[in-house]
Amino acid sequence: MLQPFQGSPKPTLGIEWEVALVDPVTRDLTPRAAAVIERANKNHPEIHLEREFLQNTVELITGVHTNVPDAVAELRSGLAAVIEAAHAEGVRVWSSGGHPFSDWRDQPVSDKGIYQEIIKRTQYWGRQMLIWGIHVHVGISDADRVWPIINALMTHYPHLLVLSASSPAWNGLDTGYASNRTMLYQQLPTAGMPFGFVDWEQWSEYMSDQAISGVINHTGAMHFDIRPAGKWGTIEVRVADATSTLRELAAVVALTHCLVVYYDRLYDTGQQLPSLQPWHLAENKWRAARYGLDAEIIVSRQTDEVLVRDDLLRMARLLEPLAKELGCDNELATIPELIEQGAAYQRQRKLYEETGSWQAVVDATCDEVESLK
Numbered sequence: 001m002l003q004p005f006q007g008s009p010k011p012t013l014g015i016e017w018e019v020a021l022v023d024p025v026t027r028d029l030t031p032r033a034a035a036v037i038e039r040a041n042k043n044h045p046e047i048h049l050e051r052e053f054l055q056n057t058v059e060l061i062t063g064v065h066t067n068v069p070d071a072v073a074e075l076r077s078g079l080a081a082v083i084e085a086a087h088a089e090g091v092r093v094w095s096s097g098g099h100p101f102s103d104w105r106d107q108p109v110s111d112k113g114i115y116q117e118i119i120k121r122t123q124y125w126g127r128q129m130l131i132w133g134i135h136v137h138v139g140i141s142d143a144d145r146v147w148p149i150i151n152a153l154m155t156h157y158p159h160l161l162v163l164s165a166s167s168p169a170w171n172g173l174d175t176g177y178a179s180n181r182t183m184l185y186q187q188l189p190t191a192g193m194p195f196g197f198v199d200w201e202q203w204s205e206y207m208s209d210q211a212i213s214g215v216i217n218h219t220g221a222m223h224f225d226i227r228p229a230g231k232w233g234t235i236e237v238r239v240a241d242a243t244s245t246l247r248e249l250a251a252v253v254a255l256t257h258c259l260v261v262y263y264d265r266l267y268d269t270g271q272q273l274p275s276l277q278p279w280h281l282a283e284n285k286w287r288a289a290r291y292g293l294d295a296e297i298i299v300s301r302q303t304d305e306v307l308v309r310d311d312l313l314r315m316a317r318l319l320e321p322l323a324k325e326l327g328c329d330n331e332l333a334t335i336p337e338l339i340e341q342g343a344a345y346q347r348q349r350k351l352y353e354e355t356g357s358w359q360a361v362v363d364a365t366c367d368e369v370e371s372l373k
Helices: 033-043 068-088 113-122 143-154 158-162 180-185 202-213 215-219 246-268 277-294 310-325 337-339 342-356 358-368
Strands: 013-022 050-051 055-060 092-094 135-141 226-229 232-239 297-299 305-308
Touching: 013 068, 013 246, 033 050, 033 055, 033 068, 055 068, 055 310, 068 092, 068 246, 068 358, 092 358, 135 246, 135 337, 143 202, 143 226, 143 232, 143 246, 158 246, 158 277, 158 310, 180 277, 202 232, 226 337, 232 246, 246 337, 277 297, 277 310, 277 342, 305 310, 310 337, 342 358
Parallel strands: none
Antiparallel strands: 013 055, 013 092, 013 135, 050 055, 135 232, 226 232, 297 305
């Protein structure tokens, strides 16, 4: 039986953004999300907040939008409400792909049944998931085009990651990676790169197997880096680290929206969408996580290589007309400046080298988040 897919007639947009709460004295994570959400919802019932895997995490969720500026504006309003509630509770709002020194053993998991089931199943590896990300949903009209588009998007995994990479540290150490979150998350048995499904029939067969074997009962879903969300009729892109600025978030979302629509329209022409061998995709993912904006990535099935920062600039130029049509040209146009000023992992690493203090890095990251810029 085919998996249901409630197609979206337009390439609408939705965003989920995971932020966390830290103690302003210790700068460690603090499990105060329930209190902050309750207070924020009481004062601002129009915003959509959810508890997440960890009790220190608040997830901001937008409604359905037609363009990036409107979706980001909703996130800005929601974030302002969360900051207000957090300060009233005596904590600060922080956002990055991973906390630089918090001990996962001290951070309780939410009481939600599926989260407890994941921990019961994955044990040590699941308990380590002190990680936060951004999920971008883009509407797709029918199931037949979902996997060709996802496979094309996977060729741009490095581009989406390096703009947001913000998790260089773990357990008090500089890992040498731009996105340690990427490496941590793929430890889960249902996370990481999708298996290169060629069509909706193959995906449906896979999901049927996971239901029969009981995997979905334990996990609730497959947590692939890019996956279909059949209930909403979207492709959900889950590559990015959580960003500490709305400007970086908007650039990542704009790039995502443009890429999905670009390949959706290319599919309509009957052209075969691009793809890479699984080993190239895996290597690109690792290079982006390791080297960030300095990664040299593979861009063809013939193993041609370019610097990801150069290819990002090329893509921004290529997608500029489409971005203007979709109303996100201003957001896409920030990519060259963001590359020039450096990604969050670079800012964090530089400040740590100057101060020798990850606490100072947490403070600076909170300042960026709470600036609402």
